[in-house]
Amino acid sequence: MNAQQNDTPILRAEHFTKYLTGRKILDDCSISMRPGDVKVLIGPSGAGKSTFLQCINCLLEPDAGEIWLGERKVDFKNTRELYDLRQHVGMIFQEFNLFDHLSAERNVALALRKVRGMSKADALQRAHVELARVGLEDKAKLFPAQLSGGQKQRVAIARALAMDPTILLLDEPTSALDPELVGEVLTVIRDLAAHGMPMIMVTHQMEFARAVATEILFMEAGRVIEQGSPEELLAPGAQTRTQDFCTRLYELCGDVDSAQESRN
């Protein structure tokens, strides 16, 4: 039973092509997720990483390509199937996108009530469970404007998890955070990975990616040009485009580190 489950990808996105304002942003990109997979998309700005992610739950409708949930092909022109797909695919945004007019608990409860049809009391109870899971049970009554960036992102994660997604998409979840708040969000994500939540994540946190990723996909100009485990792509002397990119990222960060060291 388990073996068979592991053989069937829980989600496949195949041969995605997407044009935006006449420009080809995605060019034949595919990804396949098995239980427990954590895949990291990296690449230079404008490579199409975010577009790829948003095509997977059809926030942007791909111009060509197929989405498979398990063994079922999703007809995303059919609104019912589209809404169903989105319930299976949770999404975390760079800018958090909490509902500004709702408290933390209601942010989590809203879709439970509207989409799942749960009663208000049940939805709020579930919201508290999810908020506790990201360590925010004491902030349930606060509004987004009263939370720090890291707390907002954790509420956003709780909101996505409350829908029991089969897979989570994370679009640069820590890029809009102050450096001292990055850790609390990464801790939550690492914890999810450890519990086997399948995730596709766009990030520039290379150390983190190396630690949790089962596979790295390097994108450039709308294509996935390298794909492999972190050990393969980042092995010393691997001579990959990924390694080159990461080295340059590392040099930038390394400069900051050494500057701090020399100050100390």
Added chain:
Amino acid sequence: MLDLIDINFLTGRVMPYLDRGLMMSLQLIVPASLIGGFIGVIMGVMRVFGSPWMKRGTDAVVAVIRGVPLTVQLMILYFGLPSLPGVKIYLSPYAAALIGFIVCTASYQSEYVRGALLSIRQGQIKAAQALGMTRWQTIWSVIVPQAVRRALPGCGNEIIYLIKYSSLAYIVTCIELTGEAKVLVSRTFRPTEVYLVAACYYLVMVSAATWLLAKLEKKLAIPGFGAQK
């Protein structure tokens, strides 16, 4: 000068007349602002999120209503409809005035609502959609509650306008505050006192509305919306 402080005249003759007019004014203003505000929100939503024909239809209604003086609209409703061949709709003065005000105020409200709807960030919509919410669920439970809070100062302004343009009802013989004042002046020939008292009545109504709207804004206030902390 003595006439101006003739208390007996003011309390004995002017105020009973104007109180009756005030009641009629309130019967116009309260339903017109509530129904008009509600329709205004729906029209605003249709103008921003509706299908192309909804947008075109509501845009056209707003263009006509905003483009024709309210006086002329009221005249058409009251004097024009009965003599329209094949239609022959007879409206009471009250109905004609109320319908005219509702349509007018809804059109202006829809403009405030439209502006507020357009100001809601795309991320809010994406977040709702990513959770599997339908288009109309997203609009009614995410966008409209935020937009209404942003539109409230403008919508309040429109209600205050409504209180004052309700004085046009008397031209279709719906005798409200201004109408009663006019009738009384024609009987007593003391326009100064009568109109001054009528002016005070309007001032009191507007002040009360301003106070109520401020209370409503406070009640709906949420951290992160508006200036207060």
